[in-house]
Amino acid sequence: MLAPARARLLPPWAKTYGTAALRHDLIAGLVVVVMLVPQSLAYALMAGLPAQAGLYASMLPILAYAVFGSSRTLAVGPVAVVSLMTASALAPLAAAGSAEYGTLALMLAGLSGVILLMLGVLRLGVVANLLSHPVIAGFATGSAVIIIIGQIKSLAGMPGSGHSALQLAASLASHLTEINRAALLLGGTALVLLILARRHASSLLQRFGCSQTVADIGSKLAPVLVVIAATLVTQALALDSRYGVAVVGEIPGGLPALALPLPSLDILRALLLPAAAIALVGFVESVSVAQSLAMKRQERIDANRELLGLGAANLAAAVAGGLPVTGGLSRTVVNHAAGAQSPLAGVIAAAAMLLVVTTLSGAFTQLPICVLAATIIVPVSSLIDLAGLRRTWRYGRADGLAFVLTAGGVLGAGVETGIALGILLSLLSILWRASRPHIAIIGRVPGTEQFRNVNRVAVATLPRLLAMRVDENLFFGNVPAVEAELQRALLVQPATRDVLLVMSSVSSIDMTALDRLIELNQTLAARGIRLHFADIKGPVLDRLRHTELLEALSGQVFRFTHEAFNALDDTAPEDAERPLRVATPSPA
Amino acid sequence: MLAPARARLLPPWAKTYGTAALRHDLIAGLVVVVMLVPQSLAYALMAGLPAQAGLYASMLPILAYAVFGSSRTLAVGPVAVVSLMTASALAPLAAAGSAEYGTLALMLAGLSGVILLMLGVLRLGVVANLLSHPVIAGFATGSAVIIIIGQIKSLAGMPGSGHSALQLAASLASHLTEINRAALLLGGTALVLLILARRHASSLLQRFGCSQTVADIGSKLAPVLVVIAATLVTQALALDSRYGVAVVGEIPGGLPALALPLPSLDILRALLLPAAAIALVGFVESVSVAQSLAMKRQERIDANRELLGLGAANLAAAVAGGLPVTGGLSRTVVNHAAGAQSPLAGVIAAAAMLLVVTTLSGAFTQLPICVLAATIIVPVSSLIDLAGLRRTWRYGRADGLAFVLTAGGVLGAGVETGIALGILLSLLSILWRASRPHIAIIGRVPGTEQFRNVNRVAVATLPRLLAMRVDENLFFGNVPAVEAELQRALLVQPATRDVLLVMSSVSSIDMTALDRLIELNQTLAARGIRLHFADIKGPVLDRLRHTELLEALSGQVFRFTHEAFNALDDTAPEDAERPLRVATPSPA
DSSP, rough: OHHHHHHHOOOGGGOOOOOOHHHHHHHHHHHHHHHHHHHHHHHHHHTTTTTTHHHHHTTHHHHHHHHOOOOOOOOOOOOOHHHHHHHHHHHTTSSSSSSHHHHHHHHHHHHHHHHHHHHHTTOGGGGGGGSSEEEEEHHHHHHHHHHHHHHHHTOOOOOOOOOOOHHHHHHHHHHHGGOOOOHHHHHHHHHHHHHHHIIIIIHHHHHOOOOOHHHHHHHHHHHHHHHHHHHHHHHHHHHHHHHHOOOOOOOOSSSSOOOOOOOOOOHHHHHHHHHHHHHHHHHHHHHHHHHHHHTTTTTTOOOOHHHHHHHHHHHHHHHTTOOOOEEEEEHHHHHHHOOOTHHHHHHHHHHHHHHHHHHHHGGGOOOOOHHHHHHHHHHHHHTTOOOHHHHHHHHHHHHHHHHHHHHHHHHHHHHHHHHHHHHHHHHHHHHHHHHOOOEEEEEOOSSSEEEEEETTSSOOOOOTTEEEEOOBBBBTHHHHHHHHHHHHHHHHHOOOEEEEETTTTOOOOOHHHHHHHHHHHHHHHHOOOOOESSSSOHHHHHHTTHHHHTTTOOOOSSSSHHHHHHTTTTSGGEEEEEOOOSOOOOOO | OOHHHHHHHOOGGGGGGOOOHHHHHHHHHHHHHHHHHHHHHHHHHTTTSSSSSHHTTTHHHHHHHHHOOOOOOOEEOOOHHHHHHHHHHHHHTTTTSHHHHHHHHHHHHHHHHHHHHHHHHHTOGGGGGGHHHHHHHHHHHHHHHHHHHHHHHHHOOOOOSSHHHHHHHHHHHHHHGGGHHHHHHHHHHHHHHHIIIIIHHHHHHHHHTTTTHHHHHHTHHHHHHHHHHHHHHHHHTHHHHHHOOOOOOOOSSSSOOOOOOOOOOHHHHHHHHHHHHHHHHHHHHHHHHHHHHHHHOOOHHHHHHHHHHHHHHHOOOOOOTTTOOEEOOOHHHHHTTTTSSTHHHHHHHHHHHHHHHHHHHGGGGTTHHHHHHHHHHHHHHTTTOOOHHHHHHOOOOHHHHHHHHHHHHHHHHHHHHHHHHHHHHHHHHHHHTTSSSOOOEEETTTSSSSETTTSSSSSSSOEEEEEEEOOOOOOTTTTTHHHHHHHHHHSSTTTTOOOEEEEETTBOOHHHHHHHHHHHHHHHHHHEEEEEEEEOOOOHHHHHHSSSSHHTTSOOOESSSHHHHTTTTTTGGGGGOOOOOOOOOOOO
């Protein structure tokens, strides 16, 4: 047991942390780092950066996330889609591989870190809800196709360039004669081995007596074995010097000096939108991975703390000479499966990575790039979600269209246009939903004090009373629809002399809705129609009490709908000449 | 009576149109044109264009709107805020008054016309709901301050420039010695007269026996009298040549050649965002004016037709040598008050304007610009809505903040940044609302089949059942909040063995929500908790029936909540060992 004061300072997992948990974290951290080494090299190269940038992005950022993030098992570092977005953002600004390009990548990471931190400070974790699943899946599918086409280039050791999938494919086709056969043979063999490992390694290992968890983790480490074998083959046969197979080459040993390069105003302007897109995509990807694991472990993810964690990680990537990072799916799943109990697993991974960078950097010199390409292609191909598209399309056309348009935007016009299109589609659909509130014209269920939709239930209505129930909070996005519906109902029922708004589902009314209700009261009064309210909730009534709406209400505020129906029943003849009340409010 | 075939072709107002209506339209059209002449000159100058551009923007666009728009009385033409936005968009691209500047203004009008038409064709009239009243009022307030500071420059005949209010004010202060005293005297006198007319002319006219309507319209025509008097004074005293008072000067008689200048790709890119901002602001302003009048006249406004009408009007403005236009408040109100019955009033105004342009253009030569400035300052000052700000702030802090931030953005960083900030605030608040659905944990009202929120009503719950009712359609924007709430409730009630989602208020479930419910079912099952549904609406159940959700549901689908409560009541001991059903769905 810990002393209370210490307990308060520590995160929840620390209160029960012991040697058993430490052993789990140690194993998980080491397993993750073994996966991380080839992945971080590959993703850095994909982003157009020297391979070591990936290694640098896998130390300090992990520590930063461990301190500020809220997930216990999220594995932060370079990931495929974010590396693709980095390459796409920087390609127009500098030559890939140049020192300037590297500095721009740091600024991009720093800027997206600042954006994430700002969103976190403003507690805008809600932006994670900005993108629907079909938009995310469409974006991932389109991005994966671009990544794979780009990696085919590296796999076959040929030149080629272009932003959109079409440009890339056309460029590859025009360079078909320049394929390096040795690279293609080596890379193709690696690809086949990796595909076989992905399909069969786990069941094979289980047949040899491994438990399912160990077998699953073991199969995830296949890329490392392939990379080691390929490096040895390349070195033994001198594929590099004799056959021109591209290799990673010299990696500076030791660590880079920490520094935070600050962009000029012009560069800031050029990087702002890509940085925002990377921040958003990275956050959405990361938070959905973290959320689904937390749900399994009965923990909670705080989206605002995730913003802070990922923001700090990206700032750390900028300081440490890396590239934009986020929480990646595959390594997080392995971290979780390998038994990680706390962010200490990440700290251990970072420490192991430090050891690799300072002692093993010479080992990557003869690592062939075509094999790294194979290690990217295999996992990324699982992002192409055609089954998901079929399923989505069958379930709903709007969702299917969002998938297709986003993927099409990515493929035809590049990742940034694609994600912008996806965000636009998502926003429009939110706006569309908000502007179509559920509204019912209601009547009394005979013999009761219950009221129901006239279109669903046989109910009694009054000839000169129009009773309308809005099943949502009133705000600027939906109050025009309420007016339009009322207008439509009044045209259908021109003898209406009283309009009753039943407010049982309304918990808030914003200023815009208030203004328009005030205006509605006036225009209805000018047409000789009184406006009444019923079932206003207490807090709503408190706020309305001193506003023009109730002070100038032409009708009354009733406590309950049935009271309104009783009071406004003018089928009795003496009521026919009841004068129009204009300025006397009577809040219940 | 019209023959049915003819009646189908004509708009609704035409079916009962007669000579009385024509007389009303004639009067209204002429009254509007008398207001329109000085306003259109002034707004063109404010936009940095030659005065005649305003006249040209007041003919063809009115006709185009009359054909395509849906309001009978909306008066389309140059308006203050749109002219300010035009000046702000073009200032960085060309020198005000240059031929290039004029061409850019046409391209801007054409582009915003195309944007409006596209939105109309896509039936996206819902974008009018994008801006809340506080954002609109904040934008108008900030814009009015900038306009007034800018017009003080013209009123005092001094130089000065700048985009934001601060820059403008600083620039004016540094040129204080260059005030033209004759201009200031003349403009100041006009300003005082116009303020007096605005305050007292209507009641004065009523005292002389005019009806209230006539008096109201008469007072609106004061600017015309002031302008005529000032022109005569300027001519008589040769204020132009002797004292250097700036005048409108020669206006080419006759009409410009119709042409549609097409922008290059670079110019298109520079104009796209300003054009979109002008389209949106113009549309929102116009549609709210049209809507409030239509409500008074028991007519309906179709937002999608408004998009087409305003889009056509702006394209027409581009073709006819004008500037971006929209429906203006003051002229529309006068048009309505003067008795306009149909879009013919607009056609008549356009014809009268044609007469003015072809025969009277010489009359504006000696019109002093300082007096036009006075005619802008007086109406625009009413846009500064400090009372509205006070009222909004008192009603709600979020709305008040939106007002202040938008106005502050406009004043500090210019109209475009201001409106972008306003849109961002509005979108975030929509997202914020969407992500906070109303969710209730419910229990049974003892002795009934009714269920209510446990926090509001004394109800009976079951110890191992968590029944949750979501009062909104489930979609990607709110389903994370539903999960978070469920997660929270499960932490509070750890003995839960059954979760029941009551779907009585859910009319649609999008793909994202479906995916997450499927995942929820799995993660709950992994924790030994079954997921059940009750009260699913028919159409929703039809769509869910063949999905993984119901096929793999760990629990059951109940028709009614009370059936679920009866079936899941495990307080009876024999239920304690009831096995967990995993793969057998039972849709009701």
